[in-house]
Amino acid sequence: MVKIVQATCTNGELILSEKLNSELEGKTVQIMIFESTESNKTIDSRESKIQHFLERVKNYSFKLPTEYTA
Numbered sequence: 070m071v072k073i074v075q076a077t078c079t080n081g082e083l084i085l086s087e088k089l090n091s092e093l094e095g096k097t098v099q100i101m102i103f104e105s106t107e108s109n110k111t112i113d114s115r116e117s118k119i120q121h122f123l124e125r126v127k128n129y130s131f132k133l134p135t136e137y138t139a
Contacts, residue, residue: 070090070092070093071120071123072089072090073116073119073120074086074087074089083100101119103115
C-alpha cells in the first residue's frame with residue numbers, strides 16, 4: 070500500500086491530517102518526510118514522481134522463493 074498524507078510535527082510527534090486505514094493497525098510503516106517550505110506545485114510534482122516510481126517498483130518486482138539464499 071502506498072499513501073501520501075500530510076502531518077504536523079508537534080513536540081517531536083507527527084500528527085496526521087487524516088486517519089489511516091484500519092488495515093495498518095499494529096503494523097510498522099515507513100515514512101518519507103518532505104519539509105513544507107516548498108511550494109504546493111513542487112510537492113505535488115514530487116508526490117507524482119514518487120507514485121510513478123512506486124508503481125514501477127510494484128510492476129517489476131517479484132517474491133524470491135523461500136529456499137533462495139544469497
